Amino acid sequence: MANEEYVTDDSSSDFTEYWIDLFLGIKGNEYFCDVDDEYIRDRFNLTGLNQEVSKLPTLIDIITDLIDIESQPEEHRDALEHNARILYGLIHARYILTSRGLNKMFEKFRNGDFGYCPRVHCQLHPLLPIGLNDQPRLASVKLYCAKCEDLFNPKSGRHSVIDGAYFGTSFPAMFFQNFPQVIPVHPKETYVPKVFGFKLHEYSKLSRWRQFQRISLEKRLVSHGIEVVNVPGGFLVDGPREEDSQQ
Amino acid sequence: MPSDPEDDYIPWIQQFCESFGHDYFVPIAQEFIEDDFNLTGLSSQVPYYREALYTILDYQVETAEDHNDDSSNINGNGSNLNSTKLPNKALLAHSAELLYGLIHARYIISKPGLTAMASKFERNEFGSCPRFYCDGMHLIPVGSTDIPGQETVRLYCPCCNDIYIPSSSRYLNIDGAFFGTTFPGLLVKMFPEIENQCRIRINKFNQNDFSLKLFGFKINELSLSGPRMKWLKMHPRSAKEKEEYDNCEFSIPIRGDGEVDPDALGSDLDEEVEDDEELEEDDDKTMASE
Numbered sequence: 442m443a444n445e446e447y448v449t450d451d452s453s454s455d456f457t458e459y460w461i462d463l464f465l466g467i468k469g470n471e472y473f474c475d476v477d478d479e480y481i482r483d484r485f486n487l488t489g490l491n492q493e494v495s496k497l498p499t500l501i502d503i504i505t506d507l508i509d510i511e512s513q514p515e516e517h518r519d520a521l522e523h524n525a526r527i528l529y530g531l532i533h534a535r536y537i538l539t540s541r542g543l544n545k546m547f548e549k550f551r552n553g554d555f556g557y558c559p560r561v562h563c564q565l566h567p568l569l570p571i572g573l574n575d576q577p578r579l580a581s582v583k584l585y586c587a588k589c590e591d592l593f594n595p596k597s598g599r600h601s602v603i604d605g606a607y608f609g610t611s612f613p614a615m616f617f618q619n620f621p622q623v624i625p626v627h628p629k630e631t632y633v634p635k636v637f638g639f640k641l642h643e644y645s646k647l648s649r650w651r652q653f654q655r656i657s658l659e660k661r662l663v664s665h666g667i668e669v670v671n672v673p674g675g676f677l678v679d680g681p682r683e684e685d686s687q688q
Numbered sequence: 689m690p691s692d693p694e695d696d697y698i699p700w701i702q703q704f705c706e707s708f709g710h711d712y713f714v715p716i717a718q719e720f721i722e723d724d725f726n727l728t729g730l731s732s733q734v735p736y737y738r739e740a741l742y743t744i745l746d747y748q749v750e751t752a753e754d755h756n757d758d759s760s761n762i763n764g765n766g767s768n769l770n771s772t773k774l775p776n777k778a779l780l781a782h783s784a785e786l787l788y789g790l791i792h793a794r795y796i797i798s799k800p801g802l803t804a805m806a807s808k809f810e811r812n813e814f815g816s817c818p819r820f821y822c823d824g825m826h827l828i829p830v831g832s833t834d835i836p837g838q839e840t841v842r843l844y845c846p847c848c849n850d851i852y853i854p855s856s857s858r859y860l861n862i863d864g865a866f867f868g869t870t871f872p873g874l875l876v877k878m879f880p881e882i883e884n885q886c887r888i889r890i891n892k893f894n895q896n897d898f899s900l901k902l903f904g905f906k907i908n909e910l911s912l913s914g915p916r917m918k919w920l921k922m923h924p925r926s927a928k929e930k931e932e933y934d935n936c937e938f939s940i941p942i943r944g945d946g947e948v949d950p951d952a953l954g955s956d957l958d959e960e961v962e963d964d965e966e967l968e969e970d971d972d973k974t975m976a977s978e
Contacts, residue, residue, distance in 0.1 A: 559818045559852045561832075561842055583820050585900070590917035592820035592898055596855050614902035617913035627917050632851045634830075634844065634873035641873050644849060647923070649936040654919035656940070658909070665910050674912045 459506050464529060469599030471554055472570050472582065473607070474545040476529070476536045478505050490531055493577060494524045504529055527577060530607030534572070537612055543619050550616070550623070556596055558586035562630045568593065569613045572605025580605045585613045588625045624673040629655065700746050704788060709858035712814060712829050712841065712867070714804040716788070716795045721745060726798075730790055733836070736775040740783035744791075751777050786836060789866030793834070796867065797874050805871070806879055815855060817845040821893040821921070825886065827852065828872040831864025839864045844872040847886040848921055890923055897921075 458466075461475050480486055481504055491497045502508040503525045513521055536542040549555065550567050557565040568584035571592070582603045583592045595601045617624055631648045633640045659669050659676065669675035698706075705713045720726055721744060731737040742749045751774060775783065795801040808814065809826050816824040827843035830851060841862045842851040854860065876882045899915045900907050907914045924933040935941040 559855060561851045561853055565853075588917075589920060590900070590915060591921065593818045594820055596818070610904075611902050614900040614907055614913065617900075618902065621912050624913055631920065632844070632849060634846075634849070634876065636870050636873040636877070638869070641877070644873075646933070646936050647849070649940050650924060650929075650933045651919045651922055653932060653936055653940050654922055658916065658919060662910065667910060674914070674916060676916075 460504050460510075460525070461529070464526065469597075469603070472549075472600060472603060473530075473533055474537065474542065474549060476532055477541065480536055480539070480541075481505055481532055486535060487532065490528060493531055494528045496521070496524065497528070500525045500528045504532075527604075530604060531577060533607050534575070534609035534612070537608065538615050540619070543616060546612075546616065547620055547623075555584055558588060559593065559596075560586065560589050560591070562628045562632075563588040564628075566625060569616060570608040571613050572608045572610050575606055575609055575611075577604050577606040582608055587613070587617065587623070588627055590627075621673065626671055626673060626675055626677045628677045700744055700784070701788070704785065709862065712808075712859065712862065713788075713792055714796065714801065714808060716791055717800055718745070720795050720798065720800070721791055726794060727791065730787060733790060734783050734787045736780055736783045737787065739775055739780055740787040743780060743784040744788055749780065750774055751780055786863075789863055790836060792866050793831070793868035793871070797870050802875060802878055806875060809875065809882075814843055817843075817847060818852060818855065819845065819848050819850070821889075821898070822847040823889050823892070825889060828875055829867040830872045831867045831869055834865055834868055834870075836863050836865040841867055846872070846876050846882050847889050850920075 464470060465473055465475055481501060487497070487501070494500060499508070499513075499521065503510050503521060510518055510521055510525075533542075537546050546569075550569060553567045555568045555570050557567055563586055566586055566588040568586050570582050571585045572582060573580040581601050582595065582605045584595055585592055595603075629652075631651065633644050633648050635641070655676070662669050662675075667675075670678050701715050701718075704710060705715050721741070727741070734740055739749045739751075796805045809828060812826045814827045814829050816822075817827055822845055825845050825847040827845055829841050830844040832839045832842060832851070840860055841854065841864045843854055844851050897918065899918070900913070909915060924930045932941070
C-alpha cells in the first residue's frame, strides 16, 4: 500500500486514497455504501459477475487496491475504471442484502442520504433506492417511499443516471424485513382538487372509491387479527375518533 | 408597458416576476389591477394597501424615508401621526409583494390568467411530477389555503391526483395563497387536453402496478411490510371495481353488513366544514373571474 502512495498521482486528489473511498467521494455516488474488502475478495459472492464484466480478476484487484490502475496500459485505463465501477455497483447490489450491508444502508437511510419523499402527505419521509431490474443497463435507480409505497425519480440529474441494478429490486423489501421498526404508519389523506371550495365531482368520486378500497383492505387485515390503527404498517388516525375497523 | 428602452426603468411587475424564485408567477395585466372590482376585499388584508397598489402600478409613492417634514399627508392629520402612517421602504416592498400575490391568485383564475398559466404549464415551468409512474407529467402550482401566510406553494399532479413539495428550495418561501386552492381544478377543467394526457399515462402504467418484491416474490398483504397503500393510486379496472366505483357516486357505500365507516365519512365532513369558511372569501373571486 505504501508503495502505491508514491506511484499514484491521481488527478482528483494529491494523495492516494483507497479506490472505494475515491469512488464514494465522486459527486453523484452518495447513494452507495462502502463494501467490505473481505466481501469483494470472497469469490463466492461474485458468482456470475464475470458474465457482466470482462477481466474480473484485474477489476477486483483494482477495487481492493491490490494493483493500481496507473500500472495498467494507458489505453485500457478508462475501460478498466469504467468496468471497475460497474463491478462495484453489481457487488454493491448483493452486499446491501447482507446484514452488514443492510446496517450500513440503515445508517444512510436515517441520515436521509437518499433524499426525502416529495409528497406533501408523507411529510418528508426518507427514501430508499431501488432498481426496477437486476440486470444492469436497463433502468436507472428509483427511490421508494415506504409511507406512500410509491416510486420516485431522483431529484438530481447526477443520481438519475445511476444504474438501478446497483441496488437491485429486492433491497427495500429486504430492508423492511430486517428493520420492521422503521415501517411507517401510513397517512390516509388524499388530495381532491377544489374549485371555489367545492370538490370536483369525478375526482371526489375516485377518491371515495379509493377510500373504499382502503376500508376493504383494513377489514381484510382486521379479520386476520392484524391491528391497523396507528401501528407500523397500519394507518394514521388522529384524535380519539373511533375507527369502525377496530370493532 | 410604459418603459422607455433608453431608461433602465423596469416596471415593478416585470421586476417581481423576473426576480429569483419568482418564476411560477405570471405578469398580471395592468388593466386587471386597475379594475377596482378585482381587488374587492384586499384592502383589509394588506397593510398600506394604497401605497402597495401604487408601487405595483409604478406610481409615485411616498415612504417614510423620503418624507421628512413635508406638508403633504394622507388624512390631514398632524405630521407626527403622518410619519407613523407612512410605510418605510421594506414594509412597503413586503406589502406590495403580498398584494401582488393575492391579486395573482385571482388573476390566474380569470380567462387571460388561465391562458398565461396554461402556456407556462405547457412549457413545464412548474416542473415534472417526481413520481416514476407519472412519467414526467407537468405539475400545477396550488395553495392548500387561500389565507396568506399559512402554507407555502405546493405542486399538484393531475395524473396521480397528489400534491408535492417543489423540488427546489427557492420555492419554499412562496406563499401558497398566491396561487390559491381553486387554480388546478379550474385549469384541468378549462383545458381538457391535460386530462387526456393523464389518461394516456394512467392506461400505460396501470397494468404493471408496482409492489415490493423480495427475490422476485411479492410480499403478502398480511405481512407487516406488505402492500398497504395500493389504493392510493388505484383506478377501477375490473367489472367489479367499476361497479364499486359507480356506487361511490355520492358517498362511500355502506358495507354489505350494514356498517358505515364513520371515519372515512367523518374526514370528508371535516373538510367540508373548512371549505365553508373559505367560501366566504372565495365569493368575490367567483365574480371577479366572470
